[in-house]
Amino acid sequence: MRNQPHVLAIVLAGGEGKRLFPHTADRAKPAVPFGGSYRLIDFVLSNLVNAGFMRICVLTQYKSHSLDRHISQVWHMSGMGGEYITPVPAQQRLGPRWYTGSADAILQSLNLVYDEKPDHIVVFGADHVYRMDPRQMLDHHIATGAAVTVAGIRVPRSEAFAFGCIDAGDDDLIRDWVEKPSDPPGTPDDPDATFASMGNYIFTTDALVTALKADAEKPDSTHDMGGDIIPALVEQERAYVYDFARNQVPGETERDRGYWRDVGTIDAFYDAHVDLVSVHPVFNLYNNLWPIRTQQDNLPPAKFVNGGMSQESMVGAGTIISAATVRNSVVSNNVIVEDGAVVEGSVLMPGVRIGRGAVVRKAIVDKNCHIGAGDVIGVDHERDRLRFPISAGGVVSVAKNSVTSLPG
Ligand code: ADQ
Structure with missing residues (x-):
């Protein structure tokens, strides 16, 4: 010492x-x-x-x-x-x-x-x-x-x-x-x-x-x-x-x-997440010699079922990805991505549920949101703007606890 x-x-x-x-x-x-x-x-x-x-x-x-x-x-x-x-x-x-x-x-x-x-x-x-x-x-x-x-x-x-x-x-x-x-x-x-x-x-x-x-x-x-x-x-x-x-x-x-x-x-918040998931991360969370400490909940490992997959992504414990595709994204603990959903370039905070067949692109989805089955977020900004704030850089933000469904 x-x-x-x-x-x-x-x-x-x-x-x-x-x-x-x-x-x-x-x-x-x-x-x-x-x-x-x-x-x-x-x-x-x-x-x-x-x-x-x-x-x-x-x-x-x-x-x-x-x-x-x-x-x-x-x-x-x-x-x-x-x-x-x-x-x-x-x-x-x-x-x-x-x-x-x-x-x-x-x-x-x-x-x-x-x-x-x-x-x-x-x-x-x-x-x-x-x-x-x-x-x-x-x-x-x-x-x-x-x-x-x-x-x-x-x-x-x-x-x-x-x-x-x-x-x-x-x-x-x-x-x-x-x-x-x-x-x-x-x-x-x-x-x-x-x-x-x-x-x-x-x-x-x-x-x-x-x-x-x-x-x-x-x-x-x-x-x-x-x-x-x-x-x-x-x-x-x-x-x-x-x-x-x-x-x-x-x-x-x-x-x-x-x-x-x-x-x-x-x-900036979104870009810093992108820095985490690139293959050679610009910011390396896996450096155990100078650990970034936090709460580690008592959760089972992430699970991928029915052909569910993720690429260039981080996926938290307790998360289940079922017959869905996740790319270039940060997926937190306790997230569920249901069959047929596509999540790309997004940040999903803890407790989020992405419904069947939903598409989420370049979005930050806050805690405990439920994105409804078939909903589409981040594809058509003109339509998104009616429901969500969109940043100058085109990032769609979905507020905590939101329950969404595709407008008719
Ligand atoms: P800002 O980040 O814009 O600039 P500020 O909003 O005061 O400054 O935040 C600085 C820190 O103080 C943050 O951690 C914030 O949470 C905290 N803070 C703000 N108001 C507070 C309050 N009333 N009570 C307690 N905490 C409070 C500052 C400097 C710049 C510098 C940038 C770097 O003023 O000179 O370049 O930080 O990001």
Whole structure:
């Protein structure tokens, strides 16, 4: 066991995730099912736990019931050597208001910091798909003597308007920061790439507490980590970037090294599933040296009967595929695909039933939906649009618990 400095991890999990609607209609974004048997929050929690960061508070707020339940059932741990992973709901400790932003969420939870007295506070987002060893980022943070260290990754410039954009010198000191600009800057070596914040930060405790308190006094602040706290620290303190390209995780391949996806939109969420099922996956869930942990229900293996088959797909436990064809899809646990049905390029969440002869293409079908016999989804978008939201990239979303039938 290496001698680690005292670290408290805070996971920001209160996001509403409007752009993932309808899959966030009654759950917080970090609780959205992903990859057949996971929820989004499992990625950050696995990264922290695999690194040995075992004091973790998950700040929840928006529609947090399924998130709280998941953390309590799958991740909850307390006692043993002071280790714990615990959901912390908004408690209105500083007055009768919910969290006004991610910085306010931490400000209102500072009692956790005062109790724990950590040297460093790891503040990570909860809705990204990636593997990362945060110890390497902590080592960098300590070596530079930074007040804050921001994890950074190069993204296509055309997508960078959704991120905090970083201008750093060769010494990794951040010279300039602009949150979600309409015209993001390129990098010195590539005009089509932007160095973006991953929304993962490590703070020296005093620096974070001071910055949060100063921010709380500013009447025009939105009390947002990326919008207010980081820009203030870049201006006033030593803020460094940790280049994610340097991070190395055991068992990763050349192909999935450096993989990180913000799955905040339907199209990004869908594309990240496509990354899982290609023959040589761009993101490899089968790396047991850095496992992505989750709940494994007590279920029988998947079963294929009456000539039912699947190709280039992941199929969860407890699923039955009967005389049906599944291609290029992520099929979760406890799904039934009935005779003659065809499922292509789709994401079926747990408990879905696809009726006899139904066709489902390029769709995300949320938990416990029943697609009626003979229904056709994802083939004629004009007709689909009357029943379902369709993303810019042409992905049809079917909301949780929907029971569908082909309109007459
Ligand atoms: P966004 O993802 O747009 O940008 P935000 O919506 O604040 O920022 O979400 C960040 C994290 O905080 C998410 O995990 C979310 O669930 C959580 N969160 C949001 N509001 C919260 C609240 N009130 N209480 C608790 N948790 C909350 C951020 C940064 C950018 C960066 C991107 C990377 O602002 O600079 O580039 O993340 O995805």
